[in-house]
Amino acid sequence: MSIQLGDEAPDFTADTTEGTIVFHEWLGNGWGVLFSHPKDFTPVCTTELGTVAKLKEEFDRRNVKVVAVSVDPLDSHERWIADIEDTQSTTMNFPIIADPDRKVADLYGMIHPNASDTMTVRSVFVIGPDKKVKLTITYPAATGRNFNEILRVIDSLQLTAGYSVATPANWNYGEDVIIVPAVSDEAAKEKFPKGWDAQRPYLRVTPQPNI
Numbered sequence: 001m002s003i004q005l006g007d008e009a010p011d012f013t014a015d016t017t018e019g020t021i022v023f024h025e026w027l028g029n030g031w032g033v034l035f036s037h038p039k040d041f042t043p044v045c046t047t048e049l050g051t052v053a054k055l056k057e058e059f060d061r062r063n064v065k066v067v068a069v070s071v072d073p074l075d076s077h078e079r080w081i082a083d084i085e086d087t088q089s090t091t092m093n094f095p096i097i098a099d100p101d102r103k104v105a106d107l108y109g110m111i112h113p114n115a116s117d118t119m120t121v122r123s124v125f126v127i128g129p130d131k132k133v134k135l136t137i138t139y140p141a142a143t144g145r146n147f148n149e150i151l152r153v154i155d156s157l158q159l160t161a162g163y164s165v166a167t168p169a170n171w172n173y174g175e176d177v178i179i180v181p182a183v184s185d186e187a188a189k190e191k192f193p194k195g196w197d198a199q200r201p202y203l204r205v206t207p208q209p210n211i
């Protein structure tokens with residue numbers, strides 16, 4: 001059974017390049033991103049890990065811990081990190097889980113047999129402070145992920161968790177949002193003192209409420 005939105009993120013204990021972690025404990029009270037890589041020493045993964053290292057401050061600012069997983073052992077990860085740092089001109093600053101027995105990959109359904117029996121696909125799980133899965137995305141091995149998009153979605157998840165709003169297509173932090181249909185106009189007057197533009201009764205556009 002695949003992991004669905006709202007499911008509790010499976011907990012596990014694993015060795016990583018920054019020591020052993022108990023996943024839920026390691027997440028603490030913040031947000032988390034767990035993302036898988038098909039294999040060590042592969043070109044696309046090398047660029048992805050370098051990209052996330054460079055974006056680490058952006059994840060930190062949003063109180064999000066990032067951790068990668070690859071089904072290779074720790075000594076392989078450690079040798080690979082030297083290549084990542086060298087080719088991507090960065091310093092690795094987050095852990096990579098060693099998963100040679102595929103414990104984490106199996107728990108999270110990261111092996112898709114129609115793609116490969118041995119390698120994980122490029123899965124992304126965003127996990128909220130309640131340890132529930134808020135977002136899943138799956139990319140094939142040959143397509144590198146856009147981590148700016150993942151940050152953008154986290155901005156939406158964090159905003160919509162605290163306010164009765166939804167974010168429209170291509171929304172970016174700071175742009176107008178939509179008042180959810182469940183909020184009546186009467187209730188909206190209190191919740192959204194800046195007002196709104198009712199383009200339709202169900203499409204009420206308001207400035208982002210927390211800025």
Ligand code: BEZ
Nearest residue numbers: 038042043044045141142
């Ligand atoms: C890569 O990370 O470059 C990759 C991994 C598996 C298949 C194709 C590309």
